[in-house]
Amino acid sequence: MGSNLFVNYGEAVAMILFAIGFSNLLLQKNLIKKIIGLNIMDSAVYLFLAEKGYITGRLAPIVTNGVQSSEAYINPIPAGLVLTGIVVSVSVTALMLSLTIRLYRRYQTLDLDEISMKLKKEGQ
Amino acid sequence: MAFYQNIPFFSIFLAMFSGTVSSVLPRKAARVLNTIVISLIMVASVFLTAILYEQGGSYTFMMGHFPAPWGNEIRAGALEAGMASFFCLIMLLSMLGGRKKLDEEVEETKHNLYYVLVNLLLSSLLAMVYTNDLFTAYVFVEINTIAACGLIMIRQIGRTIEAAVRYMILSLLGSGLFLVGLVILYDLTGHLLMSNIQESVKLIVANGEYTIPLLVTISLMSAGLAIKSALFPFHAWLPDAYGYSTVSSAALLSSLVSKGYIFLLIKIYYRVIGIDFIRSNKLVNVLFIFGLAGMIFGSLSAIKENDIRRMIAYSSVAQIGYIYMGIGLGTQDAMIASIYHILMHGATKSLLFISAIGLTDVSGCSRQFIQITGSGYRNKIAGVGFTVGALSMVGFPCFSGFISKLLFAQAALNNTAGKMLPTLIVLGISTILNAIYFMKTVLRIYTPVKDSEYPTWHIKDQKLYTVVIIAFVLCNLLLGLTSVFIEDWISRGLLSFG
Numbered sequence: 001m002g003s004n005l006f007v008n009y010g011e012a013v014a015m016i017l018f019a020i021g022f023s024n025l026l027l028q029k030n031l032i033k034k035i036i037g038l039n040i041m042d043s044a045v046y047l048f049l050a051e052k053g054y055i056t057g058r059l060a061p062i063v064t065n066g067v068q069s070s071e072a073y074i075n076p077i078p079a080g081l082v083l084t085g086i087v088v089s090v091s092v093t094a095l096m097l098s099l100t101i102r103l104y105r106r107y108q109t110l111d112l113d114e115i116s117m118k119l120k121k122e123g124q
Numbered sequence: 125m126a127f128y129q130n131i132p133f134f135s136i137f138l139a140m141f142s143g144t145v146s147s148v149l150p151r152k153a154a155r156v157l158n159t160i161v162i163s164l165i166m167v168a169s170v171f172l173t174a175i176l177y178e179q180g181g182s183y184t185f186m187m188g189h190f191p192a193p194w195g196n197e198i199r200a201g202a203l204e205a206g207m208a209s210f211f212c213l214i215m216l217l218s219m220l221g222g223r224k225k226l227d228e229e230v231e232e233t234k235h236n237l238y239y240v241l242v243n244l245l246l247s248s249l250l251a252m253v254y255t256n257d258l259f260t261a262y263v264f265v266e267i268n269t270i271a272a273c274g275l276i277m278i279r280q281i282g283r284t285i286e287a288a289v290r291y292m293i294l295s296l297l298g299s300g301l302f303l304v305g306l307v308i309l310y311d312l313t314g315h316l317l318m319s320n321i322q323e324s325v326k327l328i329v330a331n332g333e334y335t336i337p338l339l340v341t342i343s344l345m346s347a348g349l350a351i352k353s354a355l356f357p358f359h360a361w362l363p364d365a366y367g368y369s370t371v372s373s374a375a376l377l378s379s380l381v382s383k384g385y386i387f388l389l390i391k392i393y394y395r396v397i398g399i400d401f402i403r404s405n406k407l408v409n410v411l412f413i414f415g416l417a418g419m420i421f422g423s424l425s426a427i428k429e430n431d432i433r434r435m436i437a438y439s440s441v442a443q444i445g446y447i448y449m450g451i452g453l454g455t456q457d458a459m460i461a462s463i464y465h466i467l468m469h470g471a472t473k474s475l476l477f478i479s480a481i482g483l484t485d486v487s488g489c490s491r492q493f494i495q496i497t498g499s500g501y502r503n504k505i506a507g508v509g510f511t512v513g514a515l516s517m518v519g520f521p522c523f524s525g526f527i528s529k530l531l532f533a534q535a536a537l538n539n540t541a542g543k544m545l546p547t548l549i550v551l552g553i554s555t556i557l558n559a560i561y562f563m564k565t566v567l568r569i570y571t572p573v574k575d576s577e578y579p580t581w582h583i584k585d586q587k588l589y590t591v592v593i594i595a596f597v598l599c600n601l602l603l604g605l606t607s608v609f610i611e612d613w614i615s616r617g618l619l620s621f622g
Contacts, residue, residue, distance in 0.1 A: 018304060025297055034293060041300045045307055052311050077316075081259060085303070088266045092296060095270055099277065099289050106282055112289065119282050 010051035017044035031100045031110045035093060042089040046082045053078025129185055131172045132200045132254040135165045135208065136247050143243030147236055154239040158219065162246065166212035173205040177613060182620045184256060184319075197317055199256035199395075203463075203617020207253050207387060213599070214379050214470050215246060221478035221592035222372030225485075229279050229370045238278050245271040245376065249384045258306055258396065259316050261388055265302065265352070269295045272381045275373040276365045287364035294361050298351035305344030309396075312337055318395040329401055342397055343407055349389040350411070353382040355448055356418030359441045363429075366437035367491075371481040374433070378440045378477065379470035386447055386466060390459070393451075394621040403454045412452025412543060416550045418445025423557035431491045432484065435561060436476050439517065442554060443469045449547065450532060453539055460614045461531035467610070468516070468524040471603055475596035476513040482506025482589065483569055486578050493565070498573035500566075502580045507569055509593040514562035516600050519555055524603035529555065531611070 005012055021044055024037025053075050061076035100110065107115050142161040146154040176182065182201030189195070219242065230238060248268040255261050269292070277288040310316060312334055313324035328334050351358045366374045393402045402408060422441030429435040443465070450462030480491075486502040487495040500507025516523035529551065536547035583590050603610065 018300075022297065022300060025293060025300070031289065038296055038300075042303075045300070045303050048304070049307055052307070078310075081307075081310075084259070084263060088263060091270065092266065092292075095273060096289075096292055096296075099273075099285060099292065102277075102280075102285050103282075103289060106285070112286075115282075115286055119286055122282065 008051075011048055014044045014048035014051060017041075017047065020044075029111050029113055031096075031103070031112060034112075035096050035100070038096065039089065039093060042085065046085055049078045049082050049085075128172055128175055129183055129200075131168045132198050132205070132208070132250070133185060133187070135168060136198075136250045136254065138165060139243050139247035139250060143240045143247065146239040146243060149236065151232065151235045154236050155223075158239045158242060159216065161243065162212050162216045162219070165246070165250070166209050166216060169205050169209035169212060172200065173202060173209055173613075176200065176202040176205055177616065180616060180620065192317065193315065193320060196260060197256040198254045199318075200254055201617055201620040202613060203621065204253050206613060206617065208250055210467055210470065211249050211253070211380055211384075212246070214474055215242070215376060217592050217595055217599075218372050218375035218379070218474045218478065220588060221474075221596075222370060222375060222481070223588065224586075225371045225481055231280070234278055237274070241271045241274040241278070242372075242376070245275065245381070249380060252384050252388050256318050256395075257316055258309070258318060258321065258392075262299070262303055262306055265385070265388070266299055268381060268384060269299065269352070272377055275376060276369045278373065279368070279370045281368065283364055283368040287361060287368060290361035291365050294358055295352050298348045298358075300348070301344045301351070302348030305341045305348060308337060308344070309341045312341065318391075321396050322398055325397055325401070329398075338397075338401075339405060339407065342402070342405075343410075345392060346389065346407065346411065349385045349392075350414070350448065353385040353389075354441060354444055355411075356414050356421060356441060356445055359418075359422070359444075362441060363425075363434045363437045366440065366477075367431065367434040371477055374437075375474035375477040378437070379474040382440075382444060383466045383470055386444075386451075386462075390451065390463070391621070394618065408452045408454045410452075411448045412454075415445045415447070415449030415452050416546060418442060419449065419550055419554040420445075420557070423554055423561070427557060427561045429561075430493055432480050432493065432496060432565065433477070433491050435565070436473070436480060439476075439558070439561070440469075440473060442558070443473070443517075446528070446532065446554075449550075450535065453535055453543055453547065454541065455535060455539060456615070456618065457538055458532070458535035459618060460611055461528060461535050463614050463618075464531055464607070464610060465528040468528045468603060471524060471596065471599045472513050472516045475509055475593070475600065476517070478589075478596065479506045479509030479513060479593060482581075482586075482593075483510060486581050488578055493568055497568055497571050498576060499578075500569035501572065502576065502578060505583055505586070505590045505593050509597060510569065511566050512597045512600060514566050516604070518559045518562050522601065522604050524600050524607075527604055527607040 018041055021037045021041025025034050028034045055074045058074045059072055061073040103115055107118050138161055142157055146157060182199060185198040187196040248264040251264040252261055273288050273292050277284050313321045315321045315324060354362045366378055393399055419442050422438055422445055426435045426438035429438055447462045447465050450458045482503045483496050483499040483506050484491050487499050516525040519525045519529040536544050
């Protein structure tokens with residue numbers, strides 16, 4: 001088991017990054033730091049996918065020198081998934097940032113707990 | 125290929141297309157288009173349900189004419205089509221019922237945007253119901269989250285923006301977990317189409333390899349979707365989001381968005397992993413315990429609440445607990461009960477939200493219990509609607525809530541895994557708690573107040589609202605009275621799932 005961990009060190013790193021991102025998104029008080037956590041978490045998944053899709057010694061899936069055999073190239077699907085995932089995470093990040101801007105303009109702070117306190121005081 | 129087989133694809137596409145068009149139309153035209161599109165999709169889905177119910181079985185629809193392992197697929201059976209028609213019906217009624225409030229609460233320039241978001245929500249719900257591809261499901265889960273977030277924050281007050289941020293944070297945690305689960309499953313099986321994954325999973329289970337990674341995958345996906353559908357400890361965003369957004373949004377969020385995720389989870393259990401493997405491991409017990417906890421604590425929070433909208437929101441936490449308890453019981457009967465509960469809760473919770481807004485409108489827009497005293501007399505139709513909803517939630521015979529409690533109790537009695545006693549006890553306690561807070565509210569709205577300072581609204585002043593409330597009440601009665609037929613439909617649908 002331990003030896004597998006060493007061979008697949010890319011995947012292990014991706015999972016550690018995922019945990020870092022996840023806990024940042026969950027535990028940070030500052031909204032911008034939360035969004036950074038979100039991006040670390042998503043990138044970790046893409047790293048994992050890219051690591052899984054790569055086969056040592058093979059080429060990127062673009063036909064070169066007329067070689068048609070599938071043995072010569074790596075699997076293109078993980079790359080496609082990563083691209084789709086990036087589109088999703090970009091749009092989600094943009095939405096989160098726009099919400100953060102609105103909250104900051106209203107309450108002059110990025111701390112979510114402080115915003116909740118101010119809301120309670122307003123009593124609306 | 126018969127023509128009716130195109131219906132799922134056309135439904136999804138029509139919803140997306142009308143969303144795009146709505147953004148450039150005048151406000152009223154966008155509203156009319158929205159209503160027409162939802163009704164059209166509903167009629168088509170009912171037609172499809174009828175055909176598939178008669179025929180039995182299911183069919184797959186190739187997207188872009190690429191065959192199975194490469195192309196994307198849609199799959200439709202009786203259960204999916206019926207679920208799609210139900211979602212359209214509830215969405216149509218919620219939009220019509222909340223229309224007046226939407227005009228009052230949301231800036232006029234944002235109305236088009238609202239219809240865009242609703243159409244986007246509908247298309248993503250339909251795609252989640254119909255898709256046969258796990259990664260497509262993930263993409264539409266995210267689209268659904270974005271649309272739902274927009275629906276919460278369209279009413280621009282501090283509370284809704286804060287609720288939207290909290291909703292987004294928890295939702296993103298959920299979808300992160302779902303995504304990583306999906307990626308590990310893809311890594312294990314090499315497929316993204318649900319039917320192909322199931323074949324590979326069968327091989328893996330038969331060979332006894334990779335059991336732990338498979339378990340990790342299932343738990344990651346279940347946890348992700350449970351967080352997104354506000355299962356008990358993850359419900360922090362829910363009361364504010366349902367309590368302060370405009371009423372159509374609250375109705376849509378509580379009765380459709382969370383149900384879409386639960387339906388996807390059930391679909392993953394049956395179509396991707398295979399229900400036998402799910403039942404044979406201990407994972408469902410975790411969902412069972414969280415479900416039971418949700419049933420009690422959701423109701424307790426609702427009793428403490430002094431604001432009618434937030435009380436209804438907390439009641440949703442309890443009802444979602446019921447659904448997960450049914451999934452956790454791990455038998456076919458219990459799963460049928462859970463799916464019935466999805467329908468029951470969808471129909472009843474939107475009725476409660478829409479009628480509560482009628483009650484608060486005749487109480488100076490205050491939601492505190494003191495102010496709504498006697499409002500059942502000032503707005504009669506809203507009072508009737510709320511009473512029916514409350515009775516259904518408590519489990520009064522004839523209404524749908526009674527049948528779902530009965531189904532849960534029957535499923536618990538037939539359970540051999542030692543879950544019978546806890547289920548029955550918690551079901552009993554939860555029913556009593558439900559009765560406490562709903563009957564308290566009903567008594568309060570029918571307590572006469574002398575010389576009330578608030579106006580009285582008559583039925584002739586609010587014709588559309590009256591029609592919507594009556595339609596909701598009929599829907600509730602229909603679910604309760606034709607339960608034998610609905611059970612049969614659900615069990616047939618589940619058979620073609622496996």
